[in-house]
Every structure is written in C-alpha cells, then in structure tokens.
Amino acid sequence: xxxxxxxxxxxxxxxxxxxxxxxxxxxxxxxxxxxxxxxxxxxxxxxxxxxxxxxxxxxxxxxxxxxxxxxxxxxxxxxxxxxxxxxxxxxxxxxxxxxxxxxxxxxxxxxxxxxxxxxxxxxxxxxxxx
Numbered sequence: 123x124x125x126x127x128x129x130x131x132x133x134x135x136x137x138x139x140x141x142x143x144x145x146x147x148x149x150x151x152x153x154x155x156x157x158x159x160x161x162x163x164x165x166x167x168x169x170x171x172x173x174x175x176x177x178x179x180x181x182x183x184x185x186x187x188x189x190x191x192x193x194x195x196x197x198x199x200x201x202x203x204x205x206x207x208x209x210x211x212x213x214x215x216x217x218x219x220x221x222x223x224x225x226x227x228x229x230x231x232x233x234x235x236x237x238x239x240x241x242x243x244x245x246x247x248x249x250x251x252x
Contacts, residue, residue, distance in 0.1 A: 124149060126218050126243035133249040138208050142246055144218030145200040154241075155221050155233045156201040158192060160214035160248075170216070171203060172232035175223055181232040186212070208250045215245040 130142040144156060157172040171182045171192040180192050191204045201218065219239035223229045233239060 124220055124241040126220060126241055128218055128243045128246040131246035131248045134208055136209055136250055136252050139206045140248055142203045142216050143200050144243060150199045151201060151220060152198040155223055157219045157233055157239055158203045159217045159219060162214040169234050172234060173201060174230050174232055176229040179230055179232060210250050210252045213250050214248060216248050217245045218243045
C-alpha cells in the first residue's frame with residue numbers, strides 16, 4: 123500500500139509563491155503517474171496538474187497554466203508543485219494522487235481523471251489572501 127504524504131502549503135498573500143511536495147513513505151514514485159488535485163469549500167475536486175510516469179509529460183488546468191509547475195526531484199522520490207503568482211481563488215485543500223498507467227501507451231500521458239488514481243494523500247491547505 124503506497125502512502126502519500128503532502129508537505130509545504132500554508133498561507134500567502136496574492137501574488138506570492140508556495141510549494142507543495144508529495145512523497146511516498148518508504149518508496150519511490152518512479153513508476154507512478156502523479157496528479158495534483160484541489161478542492162475548495164463548496165466546490166468539487168478538480169485536477170490542477172499531472173505528470174506522467176514515463177518521460178515526465180506534464181499538463182495543467184488552464185487556470186494555473188504559466189503559474190504552476192510540476193516536477194519530480196532527481197531521486198524520483200517526490201513530486202513538487204511550485205505555485206507562483208497565487209490568487210485568492212487558488213485557495214483550497216491540495217491533494218496528490220498516484221496511479222499506475224494501465225497500458226504502455228498511457229505511461230507517457232497524464233492521468234486526468236480521479237478514477238485513474240489508486241492512492242491519495244491526506245491533503246494540505248493552501249490559503250491565498252487578497
């Protein structure tokens with residue numbers, strides 16, 4: 123059972139930056155596609171960004187494109203979401219999720235749907251004030 127732990131997050135004023143990291147307890151994330159999701163109060167969970175298991179192909183929801191960057195660390199033990207130019211509507215609980223691609227072709231694609239992920243972190247709060 124893969125246990126994901128998010129770290130980082132916190133509070134910042136609009137225009138600032140935060141970083142959230144996702145790591146697996148006792149394991150690497152080498153063969154997993156990783157997704158970052160967020161859920162704001164009263165809203166549905168949405169995918170923010172994802173990175174494929176092979177070749178680190180990335181994707182972003184349009185509202186965060188050019189502001190957020192997802193990457194793996196060199197040891198492939200963590201996935202980092204760097205969030206710049208933060209806005210109040212970025213306020214949410216952020217979750218990382220890990221999934222194993224079901225086909226060879228999907229190894230170089232982002233998994234964008236919640237059902238494609240098998241493991242979830244507990245979530246971490248990001249708050250952006252105006």
